[in-house]
Amino acid sequence: xxxxxxxxxxxxxxxxxxxxxxxxxxxxxxxxxxxxxxxxxxxxxxxxxxxxxxxxxxxxxxxxxxxxxxxxxxxxxxxxxxxxxxxxxxxxxxxxxxxxxxxxxxxxxxxxxxxxxxxxxxxxxxxxxxxxxxxxxxxxxxxxxxxxxxxxxxxxxxxxxxxxxxxxxxxxxxxxxxxxxxxxxxxxxxxxxxxxxxxxxxxxxxxxxxxxxxxxxxxxxxxxxxxxxxxxxxxxxxxxxxxxxxxxxxxxxxxx
Ligand code: CAA
Numbered sequence: 001x002x003x004x005x006x007x008x009x010x011x012x013x014x015x016x017x018x019x020x021x022x023x024x025x026x027x028x029x030x031x032x033x034x035x036x037x038x039x040x041x042x043x044x045x046x047x048x049x050x051x052x053x054x055x056x057x058x059x060x061x062x063x064x065x066x067x068x069x070x071x072x073x074x075x076x077x078x079x080x081x082x083x084x085x086x087x088x089x090x091x092x093x094x095x096x097x098x099x100x101x102x103x104x105x106x107x108x109x110x111x112x113x114x115x116x117x118x119x120x121x122x123x124x125x126x127x128x129x130x131x132x133x134x135x136x137x138x139x140x141x142x143x144x145x146x147x148x149x150x151x152x153x154x155x156x157x158x159x160x161x162x163x164x165x166x167x168x169x170x171x172x173x174x175x176x177x178x179x180x181x182x183x184x185x186x187x188x189x190x191x192x193x194x195x196x197x198x199x200x201x202x203x204x205x206x207x208x209x210x211x212x213x214x215x216x217x218x219x220x221x222x223x224x225x226x227x228x229x230x231x232x233x234x235x236x237x238x239x240x241x242x243x244x245x246x247x248x249x250x251x252x253x254x255x256x
Contacts, residue, residue, distance in 0.1 A: 004031045007038050012049045012196040013189060014042040024062035025055045027107050029082070031065075035111075036089050043094045046255075049196025049203065051096045052188055053115060057123070057181060060100040061108030066133065086139050090114045093204055095195050099188040100124045101181055105163070110139035113148060116207060118174060119188045120166045121181035126174060127163035147214055148174045199237035199253040 006017040016038055018025035027035070042048045055061055077083075089111075098104075098112035101121040109126050112118045120126075128141045136142060137158065146154040149172040157164065169175045179187045195203060205228045212224045232238050236256045244251035 004028075005034045005038060007042075009042075009048065010189065011193060012047055013192040014045075014048045014051045015189065016042075016051065016053050018053075018055045018061055021056055021058075023065065024059035024103060025108070026062050026065040027111070028065035028068045032082075032085065036085055039089055039092055039096070043092045046200075048094060049198075049200060050192035051092070051094050052099055052185075052192050053096060053111070054099040054185060054188070055101065055104075055108075057121075058102040059108070060098065060102060060104040060124070061111055062103045063106030063108050063129075064139070083138055086110075086114065090140070093207070095192075095203060095207055097188055097192055099184050100126075100175075101184055103127075106130055106137065106141070107139050110137060110141045110144065113144040113174075114140065116210075117176040118169075119177045119179055119184065119191070120169065120175045121179055121184040122166055123181050124166040124169065124175070125163045126157075126166075126169050127161065128158045129161040129163070131159060131161045145174075148172070197253070199235065199241065200255040201235050201237065202232055205232065 004018075004020050006019050008015050016035065018031065020026060020028075020031060025031075039051060042051050096115040098115040098118045100112055100118055102123055103125050104112050105125070105127045106129060109128055112126075128137045128145060130137050130141075137145075142154070142158060145157060149157075153164075153172050156162065164172070164174070166175060166178050170178050177187075209221075209225050209228050212221050216224065237251075237253045240253060241251045
């Protein structure tokens with residue numbers, strides 16, 4: 001049984017930890033397959049309400065495994081088209097939080113950006129340094145970084161290969177929260193648990209509706225939001241949530 005990633009469930013939150021310390025958690029094919037299948041397993045599990053991805057203190061993930069890729073030919077890359085497996089990962093319905101400490105470079109930054117939000121420690125460093133290797137980001141970095149931080153900073157990062165520290169990443173909109181390194185996992189798990197304990201239909205639809213903002217015009221996005229908002233009035237959890245507020249008690253969501 002491979003241990004390149006570790007996974008465990010704490011109540012209704014799944015925690016997946018990259019575990020290739022000798023390579024700063026670089027993602028080879030074994031890690032990629034293990035990660036994508038483990039996330040798919042948790043996504044299908046109705047008892048899991050949030051997934052957290054974490055690395056070590058030194059590195060979330062230092063990128064795709066360069067040593068594994070060095071001898072690949074164009075035809076191998078094109079015909080196998082392994083990178084498209086990330087579409088499955090990015091299509092995960094369950095909310096995913098990346099807890100980033102240390103390096104999130106290349107594919108590491110791209111995996112963090114495929115999650116729904118990034119919580120980062122004060123030691124986190126983000127970058128797309130592929131230009132130094134004679135390539136460009138290949139797991140969505142040119143698109144997701146540009147949407148997250150805008151053209152000016154994305155161009156700067158991708159064409160110079162420089163790293164962003166956590167303050168710059170938070171100012172630029174890449175990072176949701178900065179947390180001291182020794183509290184990162186605890187605080188991320190707390191937020192994940194909070195999400196996992198809300199009504200699942202509203203969490204799933206909230207995520208889907210935010211993501212719509214990246215795929216549609218403002219008018220279409222607003223219309224989509226309104227349809228989804230109305231649809232939630234068909235759930236028991238909407239009644240429960242609003243009745244609980246009026247009665248000054250805690251809502252007991254049943255995910256129906
Ligand atoms: N692939 C394979 N091995 C890697 C790796 C990577 N992305 N990143 C680090 N490692 C390995 C190193 O080769 C080293 O192994 P050895 O001990 O066997 O020599 C070990 O991890 C420790 O790394 P360093 O000794 O380099 O550690 P450091 O603290 O001196 O430097 C670092 C840290 C700045 C992150 C440096 O390791 C580095 O620059 N790594 C590469 C970052 C990078 O270029 N990432 C992009 C990869 S390409 C990509 O991701 C394409 C894509 O879009 C999908």
